[in-house]
Amino acid sequence: MLRSHTCGELRNEHVGQKVTLSGWVQRVRDKGGLVWIDLRDRYGITQLVGEEGVTGADVLESMKNLGREYVIQVEGEVTERFSKNDKLATGDIEIKIAALTVLNGAKVPPFKIEDETDGGEDLRMKYRYLDLRRNPIRENLVLRHRLAKETRNYLDAQSFIEVETPVLIKSTPEGARDFLVPSRMNPGEFYALPQSPQTFKQLLMVSGFDRYYQIVKCFRDEDLRADRQPEFTQIDCELAFVTREDILNLFEGLMKHLLKEVKGVEVDNFPRMDYQDAMKYYGNDKPDIRFDMKLTDLNDVAQNKGFNVFDSAEIVLGICAEGCAEYTRKQIDQLTDWVKRPQIGAKGMVYVKCNPDGSFKSSVDKFYSQDDLKAWAEKCNAKPGDLILVLSGELNHTRKAMSELRLEMGERLGLRDKNTFKPLWVVNFPLLEWDEDTKRFHAMHHPFTSPVPEDLDKLETDPGSVNANAYDMVINGVEIGGGSIRIHDKEIQSRMFDALGFTKEEAQAQFGFLMEAFEFGAPPHGGIAFGFDRICSLFGGSDSIRDYIAFSKNTSGRDVMIDSPSPTNDEQLKELGIALRK
Structure with a gap:
């Protein structure tokens, strides 16, 4: 050596x-x-x-x-x-x-190989093999290794078997766009890279492998952001002969194990939150519960007072920023400009200062009396010294904007400590969501998700009101995993395809192999998939997953180090039966 x-x-x-x-x-x-x-x-x-x-x-x-x-x-x-x-x-x-x-020997590197480097992100990605020599990136990959190791340790102790599933599969119409791979041996036909091993893990349940897992690469051709890559890694799991409670308890155990062994953090049992409550009180389905500041519906105390902005709105929402009544006009104007940014999309913001002497000062004093503003404060549980921030408009848009404002205020007030972990389960999602463009329902999770038993009768008569037997694990406002109890009955699966607007021929062409498998004794089963890259960045205290992936891609889906994707030559295209470039 x-x-x-x-x-x-x-x-x-x-x-x-x-x-x-x-x-x-x-x-x-x-x-x-x-x-x-x-x-x-x-x-x-x-x-x-x-x-x-x-x-x-x-x-x-x-x-x-x-x-x-x-x-x-x-x-x-x-x-x-x-x-x-x-x-x-x-x-x-x-x-x-x-x-x-x-x-x-070595050329002079294009940036300093030190913890605090002088290299920008683009330069570091171009010379990623040099960036990987730096301690922060190395430590991120060591963290990733430890998380994978402890995941395997826990699941192995729970009798799970790791099984590899195919990477070249069949394209399906649901979800994000597939990456397609042309077949040379079958001209004009294409494989797809898997968005998840969903159908294969269900087939493993039919096969009798009642506890399966895989730390697996998945692929989605979608617009990218800090927590998305075109290829990403899942902790993919499926179990047979289980109820929803069995799955929630078992994977609470996994996350507790990872937090304790990797971060030295112990957490209590995860609270359960209904999807509708998450949307009502937090404005999104992945609430950050490290701090309170819930959204409050002010319609009954803010409307019909002559202020047309509120009177014409579908919803008027407020949050209480504790101890912020001393905010200056400049600070409030900065917040107003912040919510008006295109990413947030609010048209404006109303504020109410709850003064220490019990009086109120607002940006809408012309329309509201002190008694009116006192009613707002009571609804928002605001005390003297607090600041109420109010947005209004269409329901979903306003909830989303207020959710972003809540998170921003939590950040400014130091309420989102990255070393504090607050997990929960969000349950009872809608099974289907209506798409105005296609004028049909789409599966909110995927077409194999089972309705809750009590809503099964509404699948044909009122599909929009059916709840899914689904669940998401959320930590600190990040959805790190999601799953569901699956449909294991061929008749119910056929009804689900009907609700999604599939013809019998389309369902057979896409999923006939799964439907046939169900005829050979499919057990009740369910599962979950965790975004492994997201868990790594969450544990590492980062908003971006890129530095937890050895060779990541930029926001355009490019690997700038090897210059990929790249053109291919005409001979390769000819072999694949693809029309040559002009």
């Missing part, structure tokens, strides 16, 4: 030992008669020292000529440092170099 120890393991107990280290040159400090080198590998940094009259002249000269990121091997003796560095695990020792070998 080219090393006896790593650059992160030597301590005082090793003083006097002869060692061999290999790694990358972090920096060289040449003081003439003394030369220091910081040598780095993925385990840490060790200081090397050469001294005139002690170190061989040729070795000392080699040390002085080293550049950043040179790959070297050194031999020497571990000695105690005179000036210790308490910021390094190896800061009590250094290596007196006896021999040095340059294993490979």
